[in-house]
Amino acid sequence: MIKIWAGGKKNPWVMEMVVEYQKRCLKPYDQEWEFFEEEKLLKKLNPWPFTGRDYVIICDERGKMMSSPEFSSALEKAFVSGKNVVILIGGAYGFSEEIRAKADLIWSFSKLVFPHRIADVIVSEQIYRAEQIAKGTPYHHE
Helix, strand or coil, X not given: CEEEEEXXXXXXXXXXXXXXXXXXXXXXXXXXXXXXXXXXXXXXXXXXXXXXXXXXXXXXXXXXXXXXXXXXXXXXXXXXXXXXXXXXXXXXXXXXXXXXXXXXXXXXXXXXXXXXXXHHHHHHHHHHHHHHHHHCCCCCCC
């Protein structure tokens, strides 16, 4: 299971899209979402709650841009290594350098900056796409 912690308030139209992709995903790509007010998310991360068994991905425009196959490969490597995948989506101001330094991967979707609610939909769809790439289905084509 992939755990996603997202800062900010839930939005009904975003949740409709997230749930649609969530329903499609099978283990180990199944998604568990938790939403926190931005301040509460930051408090939950201090002290750092993750261990060496977790593969932590932070979504941040200053991170590494990856293709969908590269993202799929990163998830597959984490699963094969027996890691629990955790994806963190910050609020409007993202994460501090201290938190960013603790992540295994800092993932940028693009050079563009997206509202964090749009990021939720992108993350959910990319997890589904990663699963389909790993399975070799025609969902993803280049």
